[in-house]
Amino acid sequence: MKARMKRGFSLLLAGVMSAALLASCAGGGGKPAADNGGGQTNQGSANDTKATGKKTDINIWLWDVSDSRKKYYEEFTKLYPQYNVVLTSVQAKDMAQKLQTALASGADLPDIAWLEQTYRGKLLSLNIWEDLSKPPYNLDKSQVLDYLIPLETTESGVYVGPEAPSVAGMAYKRALTKKYFGTDDPAALQKIFTDWDTFIEKGKEVKQKSNGSVYMFASLGDAYQFLKGQSSTPFINGNKLNFDQGVAPILQKLVEMKQAGIIDTIDSASPAEGTSYTDETHIFYPCANWSVDFTIKANDKNGIGRWGFMIPPGGPFPYGGTVQGVPAKAKNKEGAAALINFFFMTQKGSELARDQKGNFSPYKPVYDIPNFYSHKDEYFAGQDVMKAFETEIFPNIKSVRLPSKYDQDIDDAMNVAIQTINASDNGNVAVADLVSKMENDIMTKQPDIEK
Incomplete structure (x- = not known):
């Protein structure tokens, strides 16, 4: 969808x-x-x-x-x-x-x-x-x-x-979380993954145990969806860029994930990422309410019982x-x-x-x-994902970033920055340089914008 x-x-x-x-x-x-x-x-x-x-x-x-x-x-x-x-x-x-x-x-x-x-x-x-x-x-x-x-x-x-x-939470492959974290229970996993720094450290453990063959995310783009959605800091105020406050912290966390080696180099929303839903190599994915049918089930047609759903580090977010x-x-x-x-x-x-x-x-x-939204889903081993969205995800949306007429240009510049991080040598890239390039790209397209 x-x-x-x-x-x-x-x-x-x-x-x-x-x-x-x-x-x-x-x-x-x-x-x-x-x-x-x-x-x-x-x-x-x-x-x-x-x-x-x-x-x-x-x-x-x-x-x-x-x-x-x-x-x-x-x-x-x-x-x-x-x-x-x-x-x-x-x-x-x-x-x-x-x-x-x-x-x-x-x-x-x-x-x-x-x-x-x-x-x-x-x-x-x-x-x-x-x-x-x-x-x-x-x-x-x-x-x-x-x-x-x-x-x-x-x-x-x-x-x-x-x-x-x-709105979105996080989907995961049950067999992989059980293998690397000792449980496939969403409540238990939420206690493990309390924040993104912990997520990175646990990802390093997975990398070591799997000899570098298993990743927390398939793409940096997936990680970006979480970090972008969980922040309400505006990227732009009126016609003035706010990248130091709005963009730089997100890019910094993406660089840290790249340096830790916990994210694969697959392009987001690519056919290769679609195929990754069926493998035993990538553990976590952003999961909106619409993702259940139109992303997970569409890509993993034989995935009955394979999936779980949880609140991600940093909380649920609009998506x-x-x-x-x-x-x-x-x-x-x-x-x-x-x-x-x-x-x-x-x-x-x-x-x-x-x-x-x-x-x-x-x-x-x-x-x-009562139970207007309730359905035990066999893909999720009988977990009532719809009820989880109603009772755990929607009520915990903390804030939203307001839309801007420059959003598409900002997204385009961000995609270039993500590709640069992805192609870098183990995350050897300066966030300040990424921010500066994004600012210049936006101001070239939109002359009325100022730093």
Whole structure:
């Protein structure tokens, strides 16, 4: 899922989404009907559709046009037959350019656009979005998980829309942890790996015991995902770089891991790293809620019983996520808001996201329902990973780094720095030099940025 859902969290505030939202969003007038928990209101409008046969399109630009996604949206049109959902494939990296081109040429904009986490800062900065928390949509932000709100709001205060929260812990291969650390129990492993310095020291022991053939991580990129996600220190303040405080500590820890020889030289997200999920050479991996199905099971098809899940050193962290935004110049904003509300702000929509896509919901009230998220997973030797995410990962998200329109340029520069560390002779590279090069690369691309 790449970045699909691919993320503290103030849980368990009960409440119900304003019924007026669905009444207005369904395209009807008059007194709103009550929400029955499935998000279905304004039945008169649906009956009118049956009589006339007319439907209104909701056009969505997104990167997932799979059959499962189409079936997912069909559940909405069953309850709202006045709408027809039309999907247009747009890669996450192309979304900003495609939206800007449509605006410049006067072409139609989508009714909903996906703002994937990696490119979200740039997309939020476009200043083209409806505020779904304001009339006529009135999405109740108080019912959205608290840690998500800053990630879904523009610098000018526009609340663009909700997302399926994406957060991560750490997956591990049970046989390897038992062999090298004496246990495959997540609670016991969490007591061993109290911080990243301890992780490095334990990695040195693994290196010695295995004669250098077994690694803690397959790639430096995996280690970076943990360290980046666990820090909320901004990389940039306004247009001023903050690399000494935000970037340098992360690079320093990566250099220490490289010097210790505990990380393999595989490129992150490469086919080789995909293959590493099946071997007995690499122990730990970042594991978001979406990773269980779309990374671990997809790569290790015969891995039943092989995996475990734990809180990593440094704690859980946001990892991925895709905001659903409605452009102000969209043709069917009301229908778009109705769809977003149904899937992200009702119990029925939350159940569909859980059962059909394996996603968690941003809707607070479902976390008040006992065992709403619970499934013993045979891949994880019967461990209830979904429950672990709900009770151990989400509540312990400490902080988030706010999105910036420069995020992609920073990511590109960071990738070069990681490749430099990876190619170095046993980590023989100065962090100050890496930071300086990153700063120069960013300022070359973005002349308005200052040190």
